[in-house]
Amino acid sequence: MARCSVCGAPAVAYIRYQRRYLCREHYLEFVEEKVRRAMEKYRMVGKGYRVLVALSGGKDSAALLGALASLREKLGYELVAIHIDLGIYEYSVRSREAAERLAEKLGVPLIVVPLKEVLGATIPELAKLSGRPPCSVCGMVKRYVTNAAAVELEADALALGHNADDLAVYNLKSFLNQDLEAISKLGPKTESVPGVAVGRIRPLYTVYEKESFLYAYLKGLPFVHEDCPFVENQQMERQLKEVVNRLEEERPGTKVQLVTKLALRIRDYPRPRGEIRRCKACGLIASGDLCALDRLTLRIFGEPRGPRIREWIRERARELGLIPRRAAPAPAS
Ligand SMILES: [Zn+2]
């Protein structure tokens, strides 16, 4: 039987690119250490920061919240979580349950945003009403709601659960489409624009998908195993995932090299053009007069519904005693 390279206890995992066996305890420590190093290297957080974590209910968001909760005392930040109930049938019911149990287990205050109630329609309904693919509507709604919540909560950073595999695939897909502006958004963090957008951080930047799964599993964190039913539509992502896996198989470490090299050159990619504007309806970041969510809801409901989402989140945050906020953050060092 294989033994842990650190303590000699029975091993549960083999880290191929490091040729090390690890026991449960040292495996959890290994992943947390990876997350801590990425957060320090890329200056994702500072003492007193309020970090809002986007919880989908899947393994990556479970690993993300688990690792961030383990590191919170050492790094001195505060955690709040948000889950959006997308209304995608049974998948959303189970995801919401998992997110609620996870936040409870880790002692992190959670805001749940049920789309049907707050926006008036679920993702499948919004897709039908707008004539757009569900994944595109869903991506836009998630970006809007998580940013709105981060602004309302006066969060210093919004943490996303993208792992190294996800980022390697998005990077290649954007490269094949020569969408260089999309690549410019795949770094470990983006900057805040005061009052209109909160910067995003990706603490799992160098964590493999497999590692994120095993971490969440070994730590006993609740998460849903199934994928969203609409993921079937994403043919290209799946094919690129196979390509990246084959490269990794032959050259262990490929995925992490791909994202760390990208992080080094991220500033060389063109940023989206045009000035940053404030949405006339909701006041958050927009590329035109209205933000994407308010353009869509104005078109299909006859009124922009961003303000309604902001107000709803503000009320929940007040109920949870999260606003007004007390502690002021120190800058990332
Ligand atoms: Zn060990």
Ligand SMILES: [Zn+2]
């Ligand atoms: Zn708006």
